[in-house]
Amino acid sequence: MKKFKVLHISPTPLVDAPRKINDTLNLYSKYDSSIFIFKDYPGKLKGKFSTNVLIYDISKEVILSLLADADIIHIHNFLTIEQENIVLRYSKSDVIFVYQAHSPLREGPLFVNYADNSRIDYDKKCVIAQYHPRLYQDYVLVPNIILQIPTISLINDADTPKVLFSPTHKRVGGRWNDKASSELDVALNALEALGLIELVVAEGYTPHELYQLRKRCHISIDEIVTGAYHQVSLESMCAGNVTINNADIFSKLMLKTIIGKDVKVPFLNMNEFTIKEKLLSIVKDKKLIRKFQQDSYNFHIQYLQPEILIEHYINIYTEVLKK
Amino acid sequence: MSLEKKIKKLQRDPFQFFLDSKIVKQFSKSSSISKPSSISNIFEVSEPLIFGSLKITENNLNLKILSKVVNKNNSLSGLTSIILTEKSDIYLINRPYISLMLKEKSFFAFKNKTLYFLEETILVKNNFLSMGVIGKYFMTTKILRQNPFQEFRNIISINAMSASSIILRETNPNLRNIHIVDNNTSLNYLEKYKDFIDVLIVFDGIDIENYKNIPRIIVFKDAKSFLDAIKMILIDNSYKLESNILLPVITNEDNLYGIDEYNKRGTEGLIRFKYELNDIKTFTDSVENYYIEELYLKESIYSLYKDMIFNIKNQTDLKKLLKTTLRDGVHYEEI
Numbered sequence: 001m002k003k004f005k006v007l008h009i010s011p012t013p014l015v016d017a018p019r020k021i022n023d024t025l026n027l028y029s030k031y032d033s034s035i036f037i038f039k040d041y042p043g044k045l046k047g048k049f050s051t052n053v054l055i056y057d058i059s060k061e062v063i064l065s066l067l068a069d070a071d072i073i074h075i076h077n078f079l080t081i082e083q084e085n086i087v088l089r090y091s092k093s094d095v096i097f098v099y100q101a102h103s104p105l106r107e108g109p110l111f112v113n114y115a116d117n118s119r120i121d122y123d124k125k126c127v128i129a130q131y132h133p134r135l136y137q138d139y140v141l142v143p144n145i146i147l148q149i150p151t152i153s154l155i156n157d158a159d160t161p162k163v164l165f166s167p168t169h170k171r172v173g174g175r176w177n178d179k180a181s182s183e184l185d186v187a188l189n190a191l192e193a194l195g196l197i198e199l200v201v202a203e204g205y206t207p208h209e210l211y212q213l214r215k216r217c218h219i220s221i222d223e224i225v226t227g228a229y230h231q232v233s234l235e236s237m238c239a240g241n242v243t244i245n246n247a248d249i250f251s252k253l254m255l256k257t258i259i260g261k262d263v264k265v266p267f268l269n270m271n272e273f274t275i276k277e278k279l280l281s282i283v284k285d286k287k288l289i290r291k292f293q294q295d296s297y298n299f300h301i302q303y304l305q306p307e308i309l310i311e312h313y314i315n316i317y318t319e320v321l322k323k
Numbered sequence: 324m325s326l327e328k329k330i331k332k333l334q335r336d337p338f339q340f341f342l343d344s345k346i347v348k349q350f351s352k353s354s355s356i357s358k359p360s361s362i363s364n365i366f367e368v369s370e371p372l373i374f375g376s377l378k379i380t381e382n383n384l385n386l387k388i389l390s391k392v393v394n395k396n397n398s399l400s401g402l403t404s405i406i407l408t409e410k411s412d413i414y415l416i417n418r419p420y421i422s423l424m425l426k427e428k429s430f431f432a433f434k435n436k437t438l439y440f441l442e443e444t445i446l447v448k449n450n451f452l453s454m455g456v457i458g459k460y461f462m463t464t465k466i467l468r469q470n471p472f473q474e475f476r477n478i479i480s481i482n483a484m485s486a487s488s489i490i491l492r493e494t495n496p497n498l499r500n501i502h503i504v505d506n507n508t509s510l511n512y513l514e515k516y517k518d519f520i521d522v523l524i525v526f527d528g529i530d531i532e533n534y535k536n537i538p539r540i541i542v543f544k545d546a547k548s549f550l551d552a553i554k555m556i557l558i559d560n561s562y563k564l565e566s567n568i569l570l571p572v573i574t575n576e577d578n579l580y581g582i583d584e585y586n587k588r589g590t591e592g593l594i595r596f597k598y599e600l601n602d603i604k605t606f607t608d609s610v611e612n613y614y615i616e617e618l619y620l621k622e623s624i625y626s627l628y629k630d631m632i633f634n635i636k637n638q639t640d641l642k643k644l645l646k647t648t649l650r651d652g653v654h655y656e657e658i
Contacts, residue, residue, distance in 0.1 A: 078458065080459070080462050081455075081459055104496075105493070105496075106492070106493050106494070106495060106496045106498075107470075107495070107496055108468055109468075111458070111461045111467075111468065111493050111494070112454050112457050112458040112461055112493050113454055114454075114455075114458055116454065117453050117454030117455040117457075117458065118455055119455065127606075133605070133606035133609070134606055134646075134649040134650055135650060136606070137605065137606040137607045137610075137646060137650065138605050138606070138607050139605060139606075140604050140605055141603070141604065141605065141606070173470055173473055173495075174470075174495075174496060175496035175497075175652040176496075176652070226654075227654045248654060248655060248656070248657075249594070249655065249656075249657045250649060250655070253598065253609065254606075254609075256600060257600055257603050257609060260600060261600070262600055271588075273588040
């Protein structure tokens, strides 16, 4: 049987999300998958998320041959007109295009609805099943995949809880991109000053470094402002951390839809009004921390392992190839 | 004028028709609506605040911001609006609707310096811009990505024949597009952009059958109802800080337990629904599987969707409201 070739293309590393789909396909499917990005992040993030992908300017020749070979081209987020030109010029005439949205609308970095208005005719449009589906209401739901090794290190009664907070940016003023919360800062600083937690604020690390840190922590904080959850929350469960966010019913429902089961998602919901009180009560209760750590880890093992989640992508490819 | 002549005039130029009608003449006794001879006449009334300029050519977009917004008073933030206006003509003279707003003494938005003008120049052969082209402008124009209209809530366009308002709306999730339309030419032009219109203020008699999905549509038939519509929209789009309580769209109980607590912390929406997880591929599928039992919206949000809410007859309508509000970013808590 022919081994179909999939090529993932992303404008930037997109915090490593497309690369993980690519690697999982190679590990757990019959597809031969490759990936390249057009540009690395600028500034401080340069090189942090791009170590395992090809970059257009550096590996142009190889990339052009991958384009010529691909049966399915899976485009992430958006391409500029010039980038579309490259893809259209060098790919096969009967190549199948799949699109996947990772960003909100009307705020950075994507802003406008790209795929519905692109010159590329997409056979299937997908969207990350976190908060995004409410913005792309008719796109097929797909999961983000965590490829780290699942691990858990339960807190001991004598330990001070280690809390990891790793905001990727400080943008404010959007609806979905905000991460910062002054209430959260106050709560974390107060608990640290009281010696009730050991606070780890991690900025500018590679995903691999960040996971090594996370493994040594007990609690991970995603963000508590928007009602979304992000890769941080998924990674937190994989690392057996208590997962704090403010994911709303619709974000959680998307996760339940992906795993196909109406089970309790082990997020510990806190918002700007409840963060002080709720954070204080959890850090004092080691037994409760252990319970949430275990629930997180179990949830990952049971529902979020890459070989299970990759089925969503395989189903999409099978369907578009049938046409 | 004979009735026949009047009807012809109404069809030909509805705005001029009501401009000349008795009711308008009476209404505008103090501030004559006849076109002023020079721009200085307008400046005497009040000084329009020019916020900046927007120039769109085939290949690029140029946005210049001249001044920062003066009024930062929170209680007025909802009123802060941009009016799109063509630079090429002496706009205040040639645009009767703008004259009307500027001359109306009780027009609070202008009095409070919350109405700003953005001068647009469109040099695009085929004036319709696809979202693909708009996307390209975003990728090539840094200022568009820097949330340049952060202080604003409303974009007001009058008989738009350009995509400017659509482009500006994409810069910020809080901006709402208000389109005032009195003729079919403009309405037909906007059809391709109708998903990006939040409020349509339309002259009586114009067929709006294809536009029913726009969250708010207000029909006006004379100068007074036109001004009332604008005022109502600006008030509804404003943030009311004093009282802003959750209002039921659909509810089972007389007194929802804990509602004071929700109100105190500013909850935007409350929802109780049953769901199933079978056969779901998309968000739309997911919502199709809901049975909405209760839904509340905070007053300031409720007022944005009033017309949709008043027309709710069944679960399908409720789900449409839910999908629209979620798309617009409303944060629901579960009850």
